[in-house]
Amino acid sequence: MTATGASVLVEALARHGVDLVFGIPGTHNVPIYQELAARGVRLITPRHEQGAGYAADGYARSTGRPGVVLTTTGPGAVNAATALAQAYSNSIPMLLISPGLPTDHPRQGRGYLHESKDQSAALHALCAWSHRVGSTREIPAAVARAFGSFAEGRPRPVHIEIPYDLLDAPAEVRVMEPYRIVSRPADPGALDAAARLLAGARRPGFVLGGGVQRPPGQPVGALAVTLAERLGARIVTTVNGKGAVPESHPLVLGAMLHLAGARDWLAGCDVVLAVGTELGSAELWVDDFALGGRLIRVDVDPGQMYGDHVADVPVVADAELALRGLLDRVTPRAAPPAPAPDLAGELRDLTRRWEGTLEALGRALPPDAVVVGDNSMVVYHGALLGLPFDPPARFLFPSGFGTLGYALPAAIGAKLAAPGSPTVVLTGDGALQFCLQDLATAVELELTLPIVVSDNGGFGEIRDEMSRRPMAPVAVELPGPDLLALAAAYGAGGCRADTPEELFKALVAALNSPLPTLIVVAER
Template identity: 70%
Template sequence: MDTVFGIPGTHNLAIYQELDLAGIRCVTPRHEQGAGYAADGYARVTGRPGVIVTTTGPAAVNAAAALGQAYSDSSPLLLISPGVPTDHPRQGRGYLHESKDQSGAIDALCAWSHRVSSVREIPAGVARAFGQFAEGRPRPVHVEIPADLLDREGEAKLAPPYRLMPRTPDPEALDEAARLLRTARRPGLVLGGGAQRPGAREQSVGRLAMRIAECVGARVVTTVNGKGVVPESHPLALGATLHLAGVRRWLASCDVVLAVGTELGPADLWEDDYVLSGTLIRVDVDPGQMYGDHVADVAVVSDAGLAMEGLHGRIEQAGAVPRPRQEPWRGHIPEMDELTARWAGHIAALRRALPQDTILVGDNSMMVYHGALVALPMDPPGRFLFPTGYGTLGFALPAGIGAKIGMPDRPVVVLAGDGALQFSVQELATAVELRLSLPIVVSANGGFGEIRDEMKNRGMTPVAVDLHAPDFVALAVAYGARGRAVGSPDDLHEALTEALGASVPTVIVINE
């Protein structure tokens, strides 16, 4: 651990004193929710846990939305916060930042919350957190240290985290999965965020998936969190289009489906009651995924890299299966033009301007999930970070800051609507302070455009969705950033190219 995200406060000064002595970098966002999203962005691109330090009460709760998002997207975050003292009465006594049950509140949104009871228990609580990150499904956790323990002296033995032991796949399950894929008439592959983890096996899962697809004649689709794990320029790749009705119909028609590192949840499919008709092979490090909405016919509980290596070896050894030639998919899905027409020109400009290794960080905004998700193809080593499932707003800017801190030599670009950006626009100050080269592309439609459209579709008169927005260009300049409004796609291309070379953040506004 070399970086933490958080804000100093009265009760956590002892922590900050030790962080400074240890030479750990302390990044100070302007809001604890921003600290959580920044830690999430950092974790997603580096593969290392993102660490958040807050003070008690409102500060810890401010970070809770980010923990909920990280839980949904399986990001390894550690929140460390003080809590009320060990002798604090349950009924309360008016203590500063007092919460009735801070640990219990945060426990409801993450994998677990551990309130330590002694100095010697502190190392064990932290080791438990890092052990969880190393083993199984990574999810956020919280360690609460009573405020009186932080300045107390005592004996504490450092506890190492659990030894990293990637779960080895069952050979018989791999044999059956390989047989089913080789004999399938209409096989399909679905790759999720669990296939996208950075580290030694990054991209290898995607490469192995494409080799398997070529051997058995299968198309490959990804979830949003899986976007970028396989080259979307490949003729067999359908991109991150699992939410499109045409792709869902194709997947339902497959007689064998291999799903790797994905919940196949309603937030991925944009459909609550979706049914697969074929045989389902699931590869996941979380055994609980085998019994979700889509029960596995063949369950491979394993690290995705190890499972795909074993599966590919078996299929390759048996030889390729003769299959008809598959045509490239782009332009053949009717919904694509309808969903992306509003942003097609500007998304094309983005595609021309962005280097292949760009990390694109999107907010829950229409330009992202109706536009860039489908119409901006991405090949490795490009990455696409997005808040799925929990579906928070305000994610993109602070997560982009965290991603840029984690990967300073990679281009990072933020995409957000004007409504989403205003949830965390104050983090412009953080990006300026850190002198980050960070283009921030804002699609401005005067409020919450998606909700406005949903109201109209219900026959409602839009209410409470048309919002006053600031002059984002002037606001950017006031923060010390650069700002520019663009009209045409060519203007956007030019502005983005300049922003990628700037020494401070640049806010680029597209008025829809």
């Protein structure tokens, strides 16, 4: 076909199933916007490119499909960099597309609009790869490479840069059809070795991470529970594994990996099966954790087998295929499970401050709710531990890289992905103000979206850390704006909830409102 670079790009995206794009138009990407509109691709316009990236992240976690972000050159692309790095940390498939400076741009710079030293190299440092195409003919191949990388192994974000002089320039191009990716099965010998080790274990334990998470209806978590039942193994999940298996199940401890009691229990297991997790310090909250038993690792990323916790039995495969293979090899045994660790006291100490908020959330949320949390104390000390989830409920959280401002835009992406699923934002007053402007996006889209804000007057976690050093708190007390007045200015609803009963009633009302509702809860 004879087509411009912009039309070739959009044709390639459409053939890969893209029907929704998050981004902000700018001088250099207008030709792409013209083609997207012509192809009927829905355009969502957050108020900042970082929010566009978080929204694409939430969309990807909720659908299993890549989230697509479209920015302009220079500051637009760099604004999305934090979201790109967060997606890398959590293995989220995200495609960031930006124009670049023209093909004949001199390396030493000439003062072009949005000129940067090396935009592609800057973003390459934060994602799986960044590729600057050299011709219009290369565009469909770059798109195919991106979608192939999402399906062939560990999904991580990528960036494609297209010199903006190619976007309006016609060329003879062939746009290929997507190629089919077949998941690599696990090595039968590795599965045999893992099954033998599990069959002989006296105190087996499972750690399930984000690699077990799938969109609703896919059975990976259920397979893990069935295997645990056959072995009498207890299950602990990482933050990204929360909600993959029912936390009401008697063998499931929940997302407790960072509790000292849970770590002691895991260290005492004679065989640990870790599925789709790095077992990293960001999940464990300590740097010196060591397992006492043998380790079986299941992961699509071969590099995970030789990380901080080296696998005794490495199983390089998709989690579903590996778990099915283990179920084919492991028979039920009569021995009862080892006693569960006593985590009640530690759990109570951590969650006490948010007890009323969690109780109200637990009563108000439907069984299929999606909770999108920020890196706020009410989330990682509160909801992560004290708000149990059973599928199909979902918990979205930016662990690892640990950004702030994630929850509101990511919830917008999640709600667009599953309009029928009740979706709730849970954040703090400090985190909310990183992306508060996306209240305008939620209002514009007429989203039913309760936004629960735990107001502790600033950056509470850092304030506590400073007090423990000890030192006087510095730069952590934030004289708060009138959040309810801001919500009204954006056209959203808003109220204050001073008691758990008021919060419960506000949540019920917000879940039935045609617009987003900001609910402020004082937690000082």
